[in-house]
Amino acid sequence: MKKNIFLTGLSIRARLTASISILTVFSLILCGSCIYPLVHRIVQDNIEKELHNTTRAMVNMVQAAVNVSVRSHLRAIAEKNLEIVSLIYEEYQSGKISEDEAKQRAERILLGQTIGKTGYLYCLNSNGNVAIHPRSQVKGTNISDHEFIREQTALKNGYINYEWNNPGEKEKKAKALFMSYFAPWDWIISVSAYKNEFSYLINADDFREKVMEISLGKSGYVFIIGKDEEIIVHPWVKGSMKEFYDTLGYQFLHDIYKQKNGKIAYRWQSPDSSEPRKKIAVFEELPQLGWIVASSVYTDEIYGPLNKIITFICLSIAIALLLAIPLGAVVSDSITTPVRRLAELFAEAAKGNWGVRSAHDSRDEIGTLSQGFNRFMDDLQGMKSDLNTEVEIRQKSEYRRRLFEEVFKNAMEGICITDTEGKIIATNPAFTAITGYRQEEILGRNPKILKSDKHSNEFYERMWTQIREKGHWTGEIWNRRKTGESYPELLSISAIRDADGAPTHYVSVFHDITEMKSKEEQLKYQAHHDALTGLPNRILLIDRIAMAISRAKRHETRLALFYLDLDNFKNVNDSLGHETGDRILIQTTERLKQIFKPQDTLARLGGDEFVIMIEGIASELDLITRIEKLLSSFARPFSIDETTLHVTTSLGITIFPDDGEDAGTLIKNADMAMYQAKEEGRNGYHMFRQEMNERAKRRLTVENALRRAVADREFSVYYQPKTDLETATVYGLEALVRWIRPDGIVISPGEFIPLAEETGLIIDIGRIVLETACKDLPVISNKTGLPLSVSINLSGRQLDDPEILNDIRSTVQNTGCNPGNIEFEITESTLMDDVKGTVELLEQISEMGFSLSIDDFGTGYSSLAYLKRFPINTLKIDRSFVMDITESEEDTSIVQTIIDMSRNLGLDVVAEGVEKPEQSAKLLSLGCSRIQGFLYGKPMPLQELIEHLNN
Ligand code: C2E
Ligand code: CA
Ligand code: CA
Numbered sequence: 001m002k003k004n005i006f007l008t009g010l011s012i013r014a015r016l017t018a019s020i021s022i023l024t025v026f027s028l029i030l031c032g033s034c035i036y037p038l039v040h041r042i043v044q045d046n047i048e049k050e051l052h053n054t055t056r057a058m059v060n061m062v063q064a065a066v067n068v069s070v071r072s073h074l075r076a077i078a079e080k081n082l083e084i085v086s087l088i089y090e091e092y093q094s095g096k097i098s099e100d101e102a103k104q105r106a107e108r109i110l111l112g113q114t115i116g117k118t119g120y121l122y123c124l125n126s127n128g129n130v131a132i133h134p135r136s137q138v139k140g141t142n143i144s145d146h147e148f149i150r151e152q153t154a155l156k157n158g159y160i161n162y163e164w165n166n167p168g169e170k171e172k173k174a175k176a177l178f179m180s181y182f183a184p185w186d187w188i189i190s191v192s193a194y195k196n197e198f199s200y201l202i203n204a205d206d207f208r209e210k211v212m213e214i215s216l217g218k219s220g221y222v223f224i225i226g227k228d229e230e231i232i233v234h235p236w237v238k239g240s241m242k243e244f245y246d247t248l249g250y251q252f253l254h255d256i257y258k259q260k261n262g263k264i265a266y267r268w269q270s271p272d273s274s275e276p277r278k279k280i281a282v283f284e285e286l287p288q289l290g291w292i293v294a295s296s297v298y299t300d301e302i303y304g305p306l307n308k309i310i311t312f313i314c315l316s317i318a319i320a321l322l323l324a325i326p327l328g329a330v331v332s333d334s335i336t337t338p339v340r341r342l343a344e345l346f347a348e349a350a351k352g353n354w355g356v357r358s359a360h361d362s363r364d365e366i367g368t369l370s371q372g373f374n375r376f377m378d379d380l381q382g383m384k385s386d387l388n389t390e391v392e393i394r395q396k397s398e399y400r401r402r403l404f405e406e407v408f409k410n411a412m413e414g415i416c417i418t419d420t421e422g423k424i425i426a427t428n429p430a431f432t433a434i435t436g437y438r439q440e441e442i443l444g445r446n447p448k449i450l451k452s453d454k455h456s457n458e459f460y461e462r463m464w465t466q467i468r469e470k471g472h473w474t475g476e477i478w479n480r481r482k483t484g485e486s487y488p489e490l491l492s493i494s495a496i497r498d499a500d501g502a503p504t505h506y507v508s509v510f511h512d513i514t515e516m517k518s519k520e521e522q523l524k525y526q527a528h529h530d531a532l533t534g535l536p537n538r539i540l541l542i543d544r545i546a547m548a549i550s551r552a553k554r555h556e557t558r559l560a561l562f563y564l565d566l567d568n569f570k571n572v573n574d575s576l577g578h579e580t581g582d583r584i585l586i587q588t589t590e591r592l593k594q595i596f597k598p599q600d601t602l603a604r605l606g607g608d609e610f611v612i613m614i615e616g617i618a619s620e621l622d623l624i625t626r627i628e629k630l631l632s633s634f635a636r637p638f639s640i641d642e643t644t645l646h647v648t649t650s651l652g653i654t655i656f657p658d659d660g661e662d663a664g665t666l667i668k669n670a671d672m673a674m675y676q677a678k679e680e681g682r683n684g685y686h687m688f689r690q691e692m693n694e695r696a697k698r699r700l701t702v703e704n705a706l707r708r709a710v711a712d713r714e715f716s717v718y719y720q721p722k723t724d725l726e727t728a729t730v731y732g733l734e735a736l737v738r739w740i741r742p743d744g745i746v747i748s749p750g751e752f753i754p755l756a757e758e759t760g761l762i763i764d765i766g767r768i769v770l771e772t773a774c775k776d777l778p779v780i781s782n783k784t785g786l787p788l789s790v791s792i793n794l795s796g797r798q799l800d801d802p803e804i805l806n807d808i809r810s811t812v813q814n815t816g817c818n819p820g821n822i823e824f825e826i827t828e829s830t831l832m833d834d835v836k837g838t839v840e841l842l843e844q845i846s847e848m849g850f851s852l853s854i855d856d857f858g859t860g861y862s863s864l865a866y867l868k869r870f871p872i873n874t875l876k877i878d879r880s881f882v883m884d885i886t887e888s889e890e891d892t893s894i895v896q897t898i899i900d901m902s903r904n905l906g907l908d909v910v911a912e913g914v915e916k917p918e919q920s921a922k923l924l925s926l927g928c929s930r931i932q933g934f935l936y937g938k939p940m941p942l943q944e945l946i947e948h949l950n951n
Contacts (some may be wrong), residue, residue: 012339016332017325024324025317032313039309047302048263051216051282055295058214058222059284062293065207066286067176071159073202074178074191077113081121081189082180084109089184103185107132110189118166119193125186126153132187148177156181156188164192174288195288202289204232220297227290229257252281256294260285265299338366342373354381414489416508422446425505434489434512436482447508452486454478463493467506471495476513487514530604532582533589538667541603541611545663548601548615552656555616560623562612562630563652563670564592567682569608572647576640581608583640584647591633595626611667617655620692624699625758627651627685634683648683650674659688703759706752709739710764716740717772718939719780719790721948722910725920725929730949733780734791734825734932735773736939737765757797766798767807774815774822776942784949791823791853796830805844812848819849823874826852828860831870839869846871853910858894867905875902877928879913886918892926899927 010018085106092102110121111134123132128144143149148162157179163172177192204224211233214222223234231237252266261284269276280302283294300307338360348356354377358370408415414431418424424447427439435442435450442449451460455478466473474492481487489510495503528540536544545561552559566572566588573581585608592602592610601613612630617623630651637644652674660666669688677686687693709715716738721730739747756762773790780788798804812819824845831838831854842852853874854862858881877898881891895911902909911923914933923931940948 013332013336017328020328020331021324025321028317028320032317051295055282055284055293058293059286066202069202077191078178078180078189081110082182085182115193116197121191123187123189128153208233216295216297218301222295225257225292256283413509413511418506420503450479452478452480467493467495488517533604536603538605542663544601545613549656558617559656560614560617561654561666561670563674564610565650565674566608567648580640584638587638595629595633620695621754624696650677650682651685652677654688703755706761710761714740715768717769718941719945720939721937722932723936725924732789735769737769757795762795762797763801770811774817783946789821791825793825823851823853825855827855828857828862832860832862843871874908877911882911882913882919885922896926
């Protein structure tokens with residue numbers, strides 16, 4: 001676009017002002033310069049016309065004056081001659097003269113006069129006959145054929161003009177005549193003269209004043225030049241013109257005279273001015289007289305109006321100039337003000353005030369612009385508000401996005417987004433924290449890598465079916481961390497769908513509920529445990545009892561409930577305070593824990609009441625042993641802050657299934673039994689069933705008796721021979737203890753050994769047996785002459801005794817017995833209790849020279865691998881297999897296996913409890929020739945044995 005450089009950099013207002021001013025001035029000057037010459041010309045023309053007109057008027061006036069002057073001159077002559085004729089007539093009348101005389105006299109007088117140069121007098125009759133005439137030949141002729149003659153005869157008096165040429169003259173010349181009628185002689189006295197000869201008739205004084213009266217402009221005047229360049233009329237010049245212009249050198253006057261008609265400019269020195277001034281003169285000839293009438297004016301005077309016009313024009317231009325700028329300013333202001341306002345509005349709008357509107361509503365372009373502006377602003381504001389709304393929405397959505405991003409980032413829940421193909425496209429930090437997978441290593445992979453093996457395929461199928469159908473799945477699931485560890489999570493999977501409802505993504509949100517689970521467990525624990533002691537409470541106890549009952553039913557075992565209530569606990573609380581009470585309860589708990597195995601349930605029901613549930617009660621003895629243990633644990637005083645306190649307890653006992661089918665009944669009955677114990681004098685127990693109670697009480701008696709028996713060494717050792725069928729000889733003995741009561745009743749070990757083991761009395765008893773056997777063996781050898789070895793049973797309890805090796809060693813030393821003749825029998829179940837410890841102990845025993853055999857083999861679960869580790873010499877096949885060996889194929893095969901095994905291991909094998917020859921034969925056929933049983937000899941006292949062997 002071409003840039004308009006006109007007045008650039010200036011405001012429109014300034015430009016408009018300048019433009020209007022310049023245009024105005026320019027057009028004014030143009031007009032002025034056009035108009036001026038025009039006006040000048042018109043004015044000049046007018047003035048000249050005026051001058052011409054004036055001159056013409058002057059000519060006319062002088063003509064008229066000349067005519068008047070000629071007429072009155074002619075009239076005067078005519079009237080004078082009429083008078084003369086009248087006077088002559090009067091003389092005729094008075095008779096002094098005759099008529100003819102009178103007429104001749106009159107004729108002489110009339111013709112004797114000359115009028116000017118060639119004028120003359122004549123008389124006509126009213127019929128046109130010439131009465132008197134200078135030319136005598138004309139006298140008496142009728143000349144009425146001339147027009148003017150007819151006019152004369154008609155008028156008789158007055159003035160007429162006519163054309164006439166004297167005889168000999170070619171052209172007709174203007175003539176004038178005045179007539180006066182003298183009736184008595186019917187004479188029309190006519191005075192005629194050629195007009196061009198009037199000058200001789202005219203007296204300039206007659207019209208000089210009139211001429212001088214005429215003024216032209218301020219100082220213009222009219223002057224007349226006559227024939228022979230004589231100045232006839234002039235304001236101040238008189239006389240011959242020649243002299244005048246010769247003295248002053250005014251050639252122009254001569255020029256005027258020569259030109260006769262026209263216009264002339266010249267310089268004139270007026271008598272009242274110091275310098276000659278420009279003058280103009282218009283002149284015209286008066287042809288009849290040959291005069292020249294001139295009008296002269298000072299040019300500056302006639303052009304005065306023209307100068308005025310110029311001044312006016314110049315002044316107008318000056319004023320216009322002066323007005324043009326303010327006018328231009330006003331006009332441009334009127335034009336630009338709305339524009340400026342608009343511009344200001346724009347500026348205001350540009351500043352951000354979008355509420356501005358133009359009030360300008362004219363129908364011009366600015367109005368359109370203004371409307372446009374308003375519409376634009378409306379649109380702009382509309383768009384702004386749209387934009388604001390949009391921005392607001394965007395900000396909100398941005399805020400929401402950031403919010404969600406923050407939520408996504410900071411959520412405690414792991415979040416995992418997958419596409420429809422199951423590829424992971426985003427995870428959050430919690431995901432990494434929970435699973436251990438960093439985002440970069442899991443992106444693009446399938447969440448299946450988190451799958452644990454805790455759920456079946458059907459589980460996952462169900463899950464995905466629900467997501468597909470309902471778009472959502474929530475549940476607990478086990479997943480696997482990167483470390484391989486499985487953990488529970490609360491998982492929620494949602495399908496994100498597009499507008500058509502087709503899934504585009506799946507969002508999994510999960511919460512590691514490991515802690516929650518443990519919390520849950522803690523809560524469960526708290527709900528099920530006593531706060532003070534940490535023991536299970538009644539609820540958990542009932543639950544456990546219920547479970548134990550179902551187990552007991554399945555395995556046909558028994559379980560016992562001990563309902564324990566501290567004696568006089570209320571007194572302790574009241575007198576020593578609850579804190580002390582609490583500490584006693586805690587110590588009680590500690591003691592009970594020491595007594596009972598972890599698999600037993602120890603519960604606190606509240607206050608000083610505890611319940612202990614024991615599963616798998618093997619026997620009444622077992623039960624009693626536990627009761628004794630429990631009661632005796634209270635024998636030791638409690639020490640609370642250096643004060644010792646004797647606290648005892650009362651026990652109520654129930655047995656499932658004997659004393660109740662369910663937990664409630666069992667507890668209730670145990671409670672009742674406990675009250676019974678309280679009534680019986682406290683610090684004791686009471687069993688719910690009377691007969692059992694009695695039996696138990698008797699057990700206690702037995703134990704006491706056994707204790708006494710140990711102290712009194714009421715034990716004797718019987719020997720049972722072991723026979724080798726191949727050689728048909730007794731090759732060894734087994735020492736079997738017997739309790740011989742003071743009343744002589746022999747009690748078999750089956751009845752007291754378990755009690756002795758449980759009470760620990762077995763250690764003392766075992767020592768007695770070993771000593772006895774060591775003493776008896778040489779006696780037997782001496783008395784029978786048989787080199788017999790003897791087997792001595794060691795119970796598990798004895799092996800646990802740290803003094804066992806010392807005891808054996810000292811016994812051997814004290815008795816001088818040869819370890820090579822002594823074999824220790826250890827039951828298979830004892831062996832397997834603590835393999836490592838037992839192996840070490842047995843090795844030491846073996847190193848001392850003793851042989852070792854496994855007793856009751858086949859009842860335990862020893863494996864070949866273990867057996868190899870023990871330094872054993874013999875396996876003793878348990879009596880239960882031998883018993884049915886002839887009937888049971890299963891038992892046969894077991895025995896066969898044991899025999900094969902012992903052979904493989906290079907061990908001796910002995911079959912126990914052989915009572916029948918068939919059994920013995922069978923065993924022999926299976927490859928076991930060493931037999932122990934009633935068939936070959938019962939356990940016998942020493943003397944009887946010696947007798948038996950010697951027979
Ligand atoms: P055990 O070590 O298995 O001893 C074999 C038991 O079977 C003995 O019973 C014996 O009399 C019995 N017996 C042997 N042959 C036959 C038979 O043909 N038919 C039947 N019905 N029984 C037969 P006893 O003497 O009553 O001993 C029982 C258990 O007491 C022993 O079983 C042993 O485990 C234990 N015992 C015996 N004396 C002692 C000992 O001094 N110390 C230790 N710790 N335990 C001993
Ligand atoms: Ca034995
Ligand atoms: Ca045995």
